[in-house]
Amino acid sequence: MKSVAAAPEMTSAEPTPSWMTRSRTWVGAAAILLVLPHIPGLNADFGRSLLSQMGIAAVFALSFNLLLGQTGLLSFGHAVYFGLGGYATVHLMRAINHGLPVPVPLAPLAGAATGLLFGVLFGSVTTRRAGTIFALITLGIGELVYATTFMLPSYFGGEEGITASRTRGPALLGFDLGPQLQVYYVVALWAIIAAALMYAFTRTPVGRMCNAVRDNPERVEFVGYNTQRVRFVAFSAAGLFAGLAGGLHAINYEIVAADSVSALRSGTVLLMTYIGGVGRFIGPVIGAAVLTWLQASLSGYTSAWLFYLGLFFMAIIVFAPAGLAGLILMHRPIIRMPAFWRVLRAYAIAFAPALVMTIGAIVIIEMSYRLSTQPELGTRMRLFWTDIDAATPWPWLAAVVMIVSGFVVFRKTWPIVAQAWQQATTEASVAAGAR
Amino acid sequence: MNAMAKIPDIEAAPTALELCDLHKSFGPTPIIRGVSLGIARGERHAMIGPNGAGKSTLFNLISGRFAPTAGSIRLNGEQVSGFPPYQLNRRGLARSFQVTNIFPRLSVFENIRCSVLWSLGYRYSFWHRVDSLRDANAQAERTLEQIRMTARRDVPAGVLTYAEQRALEIGITIAGNANVILLDEPTAGMSRREAANAVELIRAVSQGRTLVIVEHDMGVVFDLADRISVLVYGEIIATDTPEKIRGNKAVQAAYLDSAHA
Numbered sequence A: 001m002k003s004v005a006a007a008p009e010m011t012s013a014e015p016t017p018s019w020m021t022r023s024r025t026w027v028g029a030a031a032i033l034l035v036l037p038h039i040p041g042l043n044a045d046f047g048r049s050l051l052s053q054m055g056i057a058a059v060f061a062l063s064f065n066l067l068l069g070q071t072g073l074l075s076f077g078h079a080v081y082f083g084l085g086g087y088a089t090v091h092l093m094r095a096i097n098h099g100l101p102v103p104v105p106l107a108p109l110a111g112a113a114t115g116l117l118f119g120v121l122f123g124s125v126t127t128r129r130a131g132t133i134f135a136l137i138t139l140g141i142g143e144l145v146y147a148t149t150f151m152l153p154s155y156f157g158g159e160e161g162i163t164a165s166r167t168r169g170p171a172l173l174g175f176d177l178g179p180q181l182q183v184y185y186v187v188a189l190w191a192i193i194a195a196a197l198m199y200a201f202t203r204t205p206v207g208r209m210c211n212a213v214r215d216n217p218e219r220v221e222f223v224g225y226n227t228q229r230v231r232f233v234a235f236s237a238a239g240l241f242a243g244l245a246g247g248l249h250a251i252n253y254e255i256v257a258a259d260s261v262s263a264l265r266s267g268t269v270l271l272m273t274y275i276g277g278v279g280r281f282i283g284p285v286i287g288a289a290v291l292t293w294l295q296a297s298l299s300g301y302t303s304a305w306l307f308y309l310g311l312f313f314m315a316i317i318v319f320a321p322a323g324l325a326g327l328i329l330m331h332r333p334i335i336r337m338p339a340f341w342r343v344l345r346a347y348a349i350a351f352a353p354a355l356v357m358t359i360g361a362i363v364i365i366e367m368s369y370r371l372s373t374q375p376e377l378g379t380r381m382r383l384f385w386t387d388i389d390a391a392t393p394w395p396w397l398a399a400v401v402m403i404v405s406g407f408v409v410f411r412k413t414w415p416i417v418a419q420a421w422q423q424a425t426t427e428a429s430v431a432a433g434a435r
Numbered sequence B: 001m002n003a004m005a006k007i008p009d010i011e012a013a014p015t016a017l018e019l020c021d022l023h024k025s026f027g028p029t030p031i032i033r034g035v036s037l038g039i040a041r042g043e044r045h046a047m048i049g050p051n052g053a054g055k056s057t058l059f060n061l062i063s064g065r066f067a068p069t070a071g072s073i074r075l076n077g078e079q080v081s082g083f084p085p086y087q088l089n090r091r092g093l094a095r096s097f098q099v100t101n102i103f104p105r106l107s108v109f110e111n112i113r114c115s116v117l118w119s120l121g122y123r124y125s126f127w128h129r130v131d132s133l134r135d136a137n138a139q140a141e142r143t144l145e146q147i148r149m150t151a152r153r154d155v156p157a158g159v160l161t162y163a164e165q166r167a168l169e170i171g172i173t174i175a176g177n178a179n180v181i182l183l184d185e186p187t188a189g190m191s192r193r194e195a196a197n198a199v200e201l202i203r204a205v206s207q208g209r210t211l212v213i214v215e216h217d218m219g220v221v222f223d224l225a226d227r228i229s230v231l232v233y234g235e236i237i238a239t240d241t242p243e244k245i246r247g248n249k250a251v252q253a254a255y256l257d258s259a260h261a
Ligand SMILES: Nc1ncnc2c1ncn2[C@@H]1O[C@H](COP(=O)(O)OP(=O)(O)OP(=O)(O)O)[C@@H](O)[C@H]1O
Pocket: B026, B031, B049, B050, B051, B052, B053, B054, B055, B056, B057, B058, B098
């Protein structure tokens, strides 16, 4: 947990942006969400479904980051609140299917309420401790709830889960949730409300004290706050928003099953949040979008996609501990500098050998995967528009040459990048001095 | 506001702090060995003694960081031994640490503001916007000025220089307007100039409040304190006014001579 706390970019030292800047940010975000499903490439059911999944994952990851990034609590069982929120929502949808006069777009509120309820219930136990003990207790509760879904099949539906229809119910403002586009808009609306509320939470007295607890729980006690209580409030809030995300999941898929409370889902949200960056509010949103997209696209191309995901995660941990958001926002001070173009050019130069290296690695991984996990498909395969035969030494040799030569050249490009950065930061500090 | 209501009739309590036969052992090792001391309201009290005498440990007992092994502590007349630190802070006691103890990734301003929120009654509020809290922001800005850190307002506390962190340490302690303040070597590591500023600040903010200060600089101690206690090997061997302490043979033997040697 110490290493989590030590992520370099994670400060709350930036002064609050002005009211104008903030409202512009939110209006801009809403506008983007509005047009996104009409952009070519995303304007069919597949794209819109992908966007809906991203929105759900973003809310879930943001709720997770209320714990990890804001309060310094690493939970291994956050899917519990997501899943229980999902079950509550799907049961409410069933009641709606049987005539309960509630519009389905409001059903995720049941998920939020359930997430909050269990956040309060389990939070009162888990948040007595922090650090490793906290992490272990959340893991235990996760396993407990997962097992319970099989012990109470009447509520949880066992392996198959519980299904409901999102279209059989009273329409709200003409929304009957038939087309995927409508589902997307319901998800997007809830997502932006949830994101705004979570952002607002970080700007309240207790939200600030969460940051203080993350930084130095001991000192918090000497300025009047009970750290356990602060953690408890954060945990309950995180449960609420995770439950809301679970409710959106129920609407999107019309089914909720045991996988929604599983350790796998708890692990995925951790990956999303970390890859996006725990130190920035926007980080989990980026991580949720990227990971959802990778899952959807990679899994269609290769059976080794989980392996790639693991590599990606490790690369982020080692080379960019502040996550993708940290990587992107690192450029903010130099973006207006003349030398920024030099930086971009240096990136382009470094990209070429990195690409060669990556292709070499992919060829080896794919061939190894084929030989070890799918020998029945034979040794002939098509990679990067080329027919190769993994039984011959040539593709292996070529891949090794690509990796080695790519790496050697890549190393040579580093000074170019470093120099460009140097110049840009010098320009930036001169500009800052002139102001 | 709420915290204020809990303080039992301060006017009636003659002593701000009353330690009665306090003991603390870590495992089998006794560190505090029977300390009794009364500190009047408004008094500036200095605690001196050689390294390892137990001064910081005594502060840790008074501020609730450790529970005493035996003995009792009264704060403004109320029996408080065994209370957690936050309960004591809510009753008007604040302390600083010898080893800097700040919120490294929060800005200097946030560090201070976090230290005033409870005392202004905001508790665990999630319905206030912290940037709109006039009183909290004004009080934090005022404290920033007092510790001369306004120019460093938005810098993450973790990247401050050592001396600046020491100043912030004092700021966090005094920001909440506690009526009993414990400072553990507040000027250690500061330059002469910075230390002089800090002493002036301490003199100013301790006006009308109770101050207990651990300090190695005898100039500061004799200048600032109304009374001085000398702690040696877990026991107070003398408590008196600065003049009398200076003339006290036992104190000279146990401490002052060796400190000046
Ligand atoms: N948590 C602890 N566990 C075990 N021993 C401790 C602990 N805290 C302090 N001690 C021991 O208690 C003794 C007194 O330490 P303390 O820090 O109170 O001295 P001090 O008077 O503040 O000294 P200094 O002037 O160096 O700050 C030391 O021998 C120290 O090793």
